[in-house]
Amino acid sequence: MSQTAQAEPRTATRQKIYCANCKNCKLVPSPVDDDTRYVLRVRCAAGKWRKRLGDEKLYKYFTVIRRSMDECDSYEPMGDEDEFLQDLKRNLPINDEVYG
Numbered sequence: 331m332s333q334t335a336q337a338e339p340r341t342a343t344r345q346k347i348y349c350a351n352c353k354n355c356k357l358v359p360s361p362v363d364d365d366t367r368y369v370l371r372v373r374c375a376a377g378k379w380r381k382r383l384g385d386e387k388l389y390k391y392f393t394v395i396r397r398s399m400d401e402c403d404s405y406e407p408m409g410d411e412d413e414f415l416q417d418l419k420r421n422l423p424i425n426d427e428v429y430g
């Protein structure tokens with residue numbers, strides 16, 4: 331008598347984690363030129379965003395909606411994701427703006 335392996339259900343889908351909805355996703359100013367002006371960057375306070383050589387990776391604020399993880403053990407959701415992401419999409423700048 332042979333046993334057949336049970337197939338993984340194909341309908342199961344994992345929901346993507348949006349970093350923008352995580353408490354560890356922090357907005358930080360980054361100085362430009364003479365330090366009187368700045369641009370906005372986002373960083374992961376849990377240290378999950380790294381460059382190949384291990385340095386911390388920051389992302390431009392206007393791209394924050396694109397930051398996502400398949401899974402993250404430090405994800406701390408801030409509330410209703412759909413509503414938050416819709417508001418964020420409406421209010422995000424469309425490019426890298428300089429403030430000062």
Ligand code: SF4
Pocket residue numbers: 347348349350352353354355373374375376377378379399402403404405406
């Ligand atoms: S802790 Fe995980 S989910 Fe939260 S911002 Fe960092 S990488 Fe994204």
